[in-house]
Amino acid sequence: MTDSITRPWTLSFRDPADGSPRTLPAQVPGNVLGDLFRAGLIPDPYWGSNSVALRPYEFVDWEYRTTFAAPALQPRERLQVVFEGIDTVADVFINGTCIGHAENMVIAHRFDIDTALLKADDNELVVKIRSSANAARDYRVPPASVATCDYNTEGLFLRRPMHTYGWDIAPRLVGAGLWRPAYIEVVKPERWTDLYLTTTHATPMSSRLLLRWNFASDRPTLMGYEGRLTMECRGHKFERRFPIYFTSGGFSFELPKAHLWHPLGSGAQNLYNVQIELIHDGQVVDTRTWRTGVRTIELHRTEILDAERKGEFVFIVNGRKIFIKGSNWVPSNAIHGEAPERIRQNLELFVDLGCNMVRCWGGSVYEDDAFYDFCDEHGLLVWQDFMFACEVPPQDEAFLARVRQEAEAVVCRLRNHPSLAIWSGDNECDEIFFYPPFRRHPPSTNRETREVLPQVVFRFDPNRDYLPSSPYLSDAVHRLQDRTRAPEQHLWGFRDSWKDRFYKENQAVFASEMGYHGMTNVESIRRFIPEEELNDRHGPAWVCHASQPFGVLNGPYSYRNTLMENQSRNFWGYLAEDLEEFMKCSQIAQAEAMKYFVELFRARKWDKTGLIWWNVIDCWPQFSDAVVDYYYVRKLAYYYI
Structure with missing residues (x-):
């Protein structure tokens, strides 16, 4: 159960011009740049050259503050505060006590709340966000970690969108904020923690699916548990009860005469309403619901074009080749957290244009669930980059651990969407290995895209293809020093x-x-x-x-x-x-x-x-x-x- 934080937020900071303290109303979800503009403290960042004048605010620390009433808890329940998006390096306090630290803008953060800290009412929640520009100064950037432009270098170690530092499609606006919803959540002692449903075979007559689960329980034994799976689409209902012997498990099952999901222009976007119940001694203790489509998606590709320039890079959906007619997705708004209604409006343009694929470019963020729901409903296949763009990221163990944590969170959040066609390791990072000093090293040197990310996809989404980079330049292509031998390319050329x-x-x-x-x-x-x-x-x-x-x-x-x-x-x-x-x-x-x-x-x-x-x-x-x-x-x- 979630409890929205409905009381007003305030934003406090020191004015970069004179150091004087300021406090003003804050919008959550939102961005400090939006709050400053609404308060009349800065001009419209999108007018004229105004964005250039906002650089002093990059070095400001910010403090969000609100209060909340703690919901009543049943025995064995506990509380968490959830932030679906914090930009970026932050500490979270309840009634003056620090309960958590965040340093990744593109994933959600959950922090346990010790009930001993709480009052009956008016509990103070404070989020102190450090200047991203100053936080980046804590890291020593080695020569082998590079961004395309020098002014993107500070984004190498911080997990936030590269475009915010300036890109050829976006302004430099290094803001901060609680850019996605924040709320209090009651955590039940018995609950599903991990659910994975995927189609392994799909035909109009018979399809086969795989369900894997994990759940949490504080009971001394695991006796008396069972589960119930229900799937329904257009009057077609499937139900299966299954025994549970441990906190993880799974099974394959046949779904006869399934209504298949197809990309736009290839058939209907049939979606099944899925419900899975966790039952103990005949009582339902937790229920999860979502929608899915029954379909298979594969990418058939070769590592290189042969000497005759022949090769393969083709998507197969439900056993049929699909000719891709797509376009690239960039941020709906350069200032994240502002104007969220633009996401749906922008996606509607893809449908109007007749696209059957949207490529989520790796210089931005992983979009919210409503984005992927829209793609499910309208038959837009999703090519999902991980958030790396035109860079050689840090290769040290601490950074790789942060990337692994991010990837696990993102893969587990998005993998049940039928529109999700492929994971791609990054945008144009392999290309850097064709220029000095990196030319002497193969693209497979990049541990993010050759070790960490494929391992995460294999562990948590083994039925979906992974492409190391876009364009993917294999070591075989690199040995020839000829990027035109790659089957998939970015065709900019003589522009x-x-x-x-x-x-x-x-x-x-x-x-x-x-x-x-x-x-x-x-x-x-x-x-x-x-x-x-x-x-x-x-x-x-x-x-x-x-x-x-x-x-x-x-x-x-x-x-x-x-x-x-x-x-x-x-x-x-x-x-x-x-x-x-x-x-x-x-x-x-x-x-x-x-x-x-x-x-x-x-x-x-x-x-x-x-x-x-x-x-x-x-x-x-x-x-x-x-x-x-x-x-x-x-x-x-x-x-x-």
Whole structure:
């Protein structure tokens, strides 16, 4: 049983300008940047170059505070406080006593509450969050741990989204906060702790499933326990009682004439309501419910394209090859915890575009359960990266232990979703091993993706495929020093013109990134670029929304506006100076490019097995390759696709 914390929260900190103490109302779930803006203490981070001016807040420590009434407990029950998301390094206090420590933004944290600490009412809950920028200074970063850009280095040891330090699709906004729900939970002495239900064989006539369980009990013996599994879909009901002899166990069972789950465009998304009851001496002591789909998903792939450039990378669902028509998922909002309604709105665009797969890119967070529920309901296969992007992460034992803890939590939370098609170790980390000084080492040197993550997937989700990286560059590919020999590739190449032979002649069997810039609609630009800077395409505001941090006009991401101009110039033979004309020229060039990319893969179907293009929608107002801007204004390419 959960008890929401409904009393108001406050946020306290010292003003970075003068050190004076401040306290203001806090929104939970939320982000300190949202609270500061609502209180009028900072300008809109998305307007002009305002995000650059917020750097002093990166070095501030924060204190969230509220009170709660402790729920009444039955004998043998205990209490926990649960935070589904804390950004990031934090200590939690109840009535002045520290009860727990957190240092991972992307997983939930549970802390036991000693009832001796509690009062009848008005128990004080305090969360002290340390500056992420300062917390990162505690670590010595060795030369072999690198991020793509120097200003991402502080993200190497902290488990929080890399994009928050600045990325080519997101601003640098290093905030903090209780960004997902927080609540008090009553923990029963007898309860399911781990439930895994997976399909091992699926046909319309007969399917086979596997159930594995763990449960907790404080009884002196395990006599008198049994379980009951019920599954129901469209009038088809299955029930099975099973004996329990120990706190863990499982069994396989036949599900005759099952209603199968299919990806969008391949059949219906039939979902079974699953209920599993834990029974002791005839009394139900715990019940868990969820929805699942009966289906099998496999990835058939080869390590390398052979000398004739032949290889395999194809998804098989319910025994049939599926041609993948997907797009990449980036954060729904650059400031996590703010505007959660955008998640569903953004997913609806994927369905409207006819996508059958969404690739969750590894520079962000693992989305909440509602995201995967939507994908289950609408037939969107999920390619799930673990949260590493364009980096060689630390390889020391302490960090690997944190990664293992994170992966176990994420895999166990998401594995029962039928839409989840594949785990991928990271985004573009193998590629770093093709550049000095890492070129002398094979990609398998990365212990996160070659040891820790595959072990976790094998232990906790053994019926789902794991890909070490995207693109996965095997040691065999590395020995040739030829990334084009990988079956799955990210096709960025010569980006000034989609007519370049790089695209036409590519031999990739599957592309999981491929995109082209398109100018944001002018009515949207006016919502984030000041009037006096509208026509200065290389001025501070435009470069800031490119997205280049720190106000540096010639930084590593400032190229994006120049790239957008070059793409338009190469298509039309001239560069439009008028803003409206440039917008139209740029969007037509993007639309024609995206049309060509999609047709290139579909025309060679089964020689090429799918395209996950980049990307549907922006996470903040910017100039990018998305086909929908942050304000949900569609570019021309959206309609072409």
